[in-house]
Amino acid sequence: MADAAKPQEKAPDKAKPKRGAGGLLLAVGAFIGGAAAGGAGAAMALTAFAPHTAAPAKGAPAAPSPLEYVEIDNAFTSNLTDTGRYLQLRIAVSTTGGAPVVAALQTHKLAIVSAVLAVMGDLGEGDIADSGAKTKLKGQLREAIDGVLKQKAGGGSIDEVFLTSLVVQ
Structure with missing residues (x-):
């Protein structure tokens, strides 16, 4: 009975392998390596397919500013030369x-x-009669305004003149 009182020792379970710190480090290392490779591949793809926005080289023209509209807040009134x-x-x-x-401006x-x-002081009724005449008038106004900018401001230019109101009475 002495044997019954003595606890029996368990034999180690050989069917289940133990994982040590080395196995865990290997798994984490593999995960990090895969993530890094995936990130590097994504970065390469982005640089290969994204538009390049490098600074312009010296001497190269700078990118133009965005288009801006400026209203000249004045009503221009003039008599037409050939009518009342x-x-x-x-x-x-x-x-x-x-x-x-x-x-x-x-x-x-x-x-x-x-x-x-x-410019308006030299206009007759034929100078505003149709769309072609109005296009010509816008060109004359553009040249006149650019002339002022060149003379008074030392440069700069406008791209286009827009007629926001045109009344003939």
């Missing part, structure tokens, strides 16, 4: 010249108003 009628215009301009051109507004009125 008068013409009233409101205009706006667009520019990709950026802040310097927008500031120059505001600073030299009085000179711009004078230049626009000078």
